[in-house]
Amino acid sequence: MSAGEIFWDVVPYVTLAIVIVGTWWRYRYDKFGWTTRSSQLYESRLLRIASPMFHFGILVVIVGHIIGLVIPQSWTDAVGLSQHAYHVQAVTLGSIAGVATLVGIILLIYRRRTSGPVFLATTANDKLMYIVLVAAIVAGLAATLLGSGVVGEEHNYRETVSLWFRSIWVLQPRGDLMAEAPLYFHIHVLIGLALFALWPFTRLVHAFSAPIAYLFRPYVVYRSRDVARKGQLVGSQPRRRGW
DSSP states (O other): OOHHHHHHHHHHHHHHHHHHHHHHHHHHHOGGGOSOOOOTTTOOTTHHHHHHHHHHHHHHHHHHHHHHHHSOHHHHHHTTOOHHHHHHHHHHHHHHHHHHHHHHHHHHHHHHHHSHHHHHTOOHHHHHHHHHHHHHHHHHHHHHHHHTTSSSOOOOGGGTHHHHHHHHHTTOOOHHHHHHSOHHHHHHHHHHHHHHHHGGGSGGGGGGGOOGGGGGOOOOOOOOTTOEETTEETTSOOOOOOO
């Protein structure tokens, strides 16, 4: 077994351990810091454009990664989706979402750099996070273009990277498959692992507590306090006399 195979067998579990322990530590000892530290009060005009572009773009990117890494090629073949058709839609949607995400994060960084109060609220931790996040997005776009055959030779990552990814979760790591992938996939995955290792210690941790339940909450019913019923005000207690 080569050093490369051992590396791809071990590093994912080290990263996973950092994410789990780091998230527990952050929640246990830094609950008040578990936040995005919103800067909307300082500047909102550019934020209204950049934030939705980044967040919706990254959501599509994440869904695309889940589909590409988790769903086996045999499943898409079974439903009649050929590898070519899958490849075309993956490259098209992935490129659009990746560009939107990149433009969104660039605008957010521009806003943070040019708006005085926002820049003063930026920590060294934030700067490191932005660098790694942008590097991951750029490396992902490069892997999409290079692996698709648009530039260079086409590579079917579903036969190497995807199989390696799934092997990690069944505790039978196949580092040899990842080692066979082209260099640009190695770079993209390495930066992605670095980003996940930093995740619990940056403002990105707020993604773990996204208010998804808010979408499914019941309607809030408002009642007037001025409607009288049986001598009392609805929604209020009877008034007590003073001294």
